[in-house]
Amino acid sequence: MNTLAVHPSAVVEAGARLGDGVRVGAFSIIGADVEIGDNTEIGPHCSVHGPTRIGRDNRFIGHAAIGGEPQDKKFGGERVELVIGDRNTVREFVTINRGTQGGGGSTRIGDDNLLLAYTHIAHDCVVGNHCVFSNNATLAGHVSVGDHVILSGFAGVHQFCRIGAHAFVGMGAFVNGDVPPFVMVAQEGYSRPRGINNEGLKRRGFDAERIGAIKRAYRALYMAGNSLDEARAKLVELANDSRDVRDLLDFVDSGDRPLLR
Template sequence: MIDAKAIVDIKAEIAEDVQIGPFSVIGADVTIGSGTVIGPHVVMKGPVTIGKDNHIYQFTSIGEDPQDKKYADEKTSLVIGDRNVIREFATLHRGTLQDHAETRIGDDNLFMAYTHVAHDCVIGNNVIMANGASLAGHVHLCDNSILGGFTLVHQFTQIGTFSFSAMGSAITQDVPPYVMVGGRPTRPHGINSVGMERSGSSPEATRLIRKAYKILYKNNLRLEDAIEEMEDLAGECDEISNMVSFLRNVTRGILR
C-alpha cells in the first residue's frame, strides 16, 4: 500500500491499509489512521495525528512549521480527525506555544485547492473552505460554516455555525452563526436560510433567526442591548440559543 518511491520515516505510525503515493515524504512523529489515502508528492512533518478515512491529494503540505516569527522550533502539533478531504496544494500548519500548541481539525471537512490553515486554528466538522480561502493564526471555524473562494480571515476571528462568506470576502471581525457576509468591504447580507433548511432547521427556527438578525443589524442597537433583546427569544429554539451564546463570547466584535 506504500509506493516504493515514497519516503517514510521509521518512527511514523501508519495503519496497515493506508495508501501512500510515490514521492510523498512522511516524517517522524506522524500517525495516520486506517483507510486514509495519501496521494503522490505529499509532505508531512510531525508531530501530526491523522484519523481514519481521510483523502489527502497530491502536492499538499501537512504539519509544517508555523509561519510565525516567534516560533523557535518548539514541539507543537497538528491533529486531523476523520473523513476529511484535502485537495491539491493545501497547506495546514502546526500550532504555537502562544496558544494551545496545537492546530485542530475535526471531521468531514473539505479543503479545496490552495486553501491555507495557519497555526493554532480550530476547525469543527462539516466545514467547507473553497479554493484559495485562507485563515490567519488562531481562527476558529464552527461546524457547517462555508468560506467562499479566496475568502481571507483575520487572526483570532471566530466564524459561527452555518455562516457563509461570498467569494473574495475579507473577514476582520467575528461572524455570528447563520449569517451570510460578502462584498468589499465585507458586510452582513442576511441569513443562510438555505444552509438552515439543509440542516433540518424548522421554518419557525428560520423565522426566529430572521427576527434575531433584524435585532442585531437593523435596529441600531449596541451589541449588548441586541443580545439582551435576543435573549427573550432564546427559549424558543436552539438556533437562537446558539447565536446568543456565540455573541456573548465574541473576541473582536462582530462584522456589522
C-alpha cells in the first residue's frame, strides 16, 4: 500500500516517481525526471530537479536545493544527472549540483552521509559513505571523497582534488592538493598535513597495530625529510605488512594533482 504524503502546497511535476512512504513538505518542488526511493523525507521549501535519483530512507530537512544545473560555463543543457544513495541526512540550505558531460555526466553521493547546513557539493563530485561535512564545507567540481571523511566547518576543497578514506580536514582549511587516506589536515594559509586522524581511526575500530603501521607510513611520507620518490620506496617496503599502507600507496600512485605535503 502506498503511503505517499505530499503537502497540498508542494508541487510534484509529471514524470516524477516517488516511492512508498515518501513525504514532501510544504512549498517544496519535485521536478520531472526525479526518482525518490521509499521512506525518504523531503522537508519544506526544498527543490529537487532532475535528472536525479535518490535512494531510500534519506532526510532532506528543509530549504535544500538538490539536482540543480552545474555551475559550469560550458554547460549547454545536455542531459546530466545526480545520484544519491540511502540513509543520508541533508540539512538546511545544502546545495548539490548535477554533473557535466565533460566530467562523466554525473555527481554521486553514497550512503549514510551527514551534510550539515550550507554544504555545497559541485558538479561531477563523487562522495563515498559515512562522511560528515560540517557547516559551509564546500567541494569544487570533480572532487573525489573517500569513505569516513570528515570536513570541518568552512573547509574548502579545490577542483579535481581527492580526499582519501578516513581523512580529517580541519575548520577553515583550504585544500589545493590530494589528501592521502588517514591524514589530518589543518589550516595554515593553504592547508598542510598535521598527522594522522588518530581519534577517528580509533572510533572506527582500528587497533593499535593498524594505527602504528599508518603512523610509520606518515612519518616516511611527511616527517623524515624524504623526497616523494624516497618516501614512496619506503611505503612500498611498509606495505608488505599492512593493507592500510597498501591503500595509502595506491592513493599516492594514482593521482593527477600534486600530493598535499
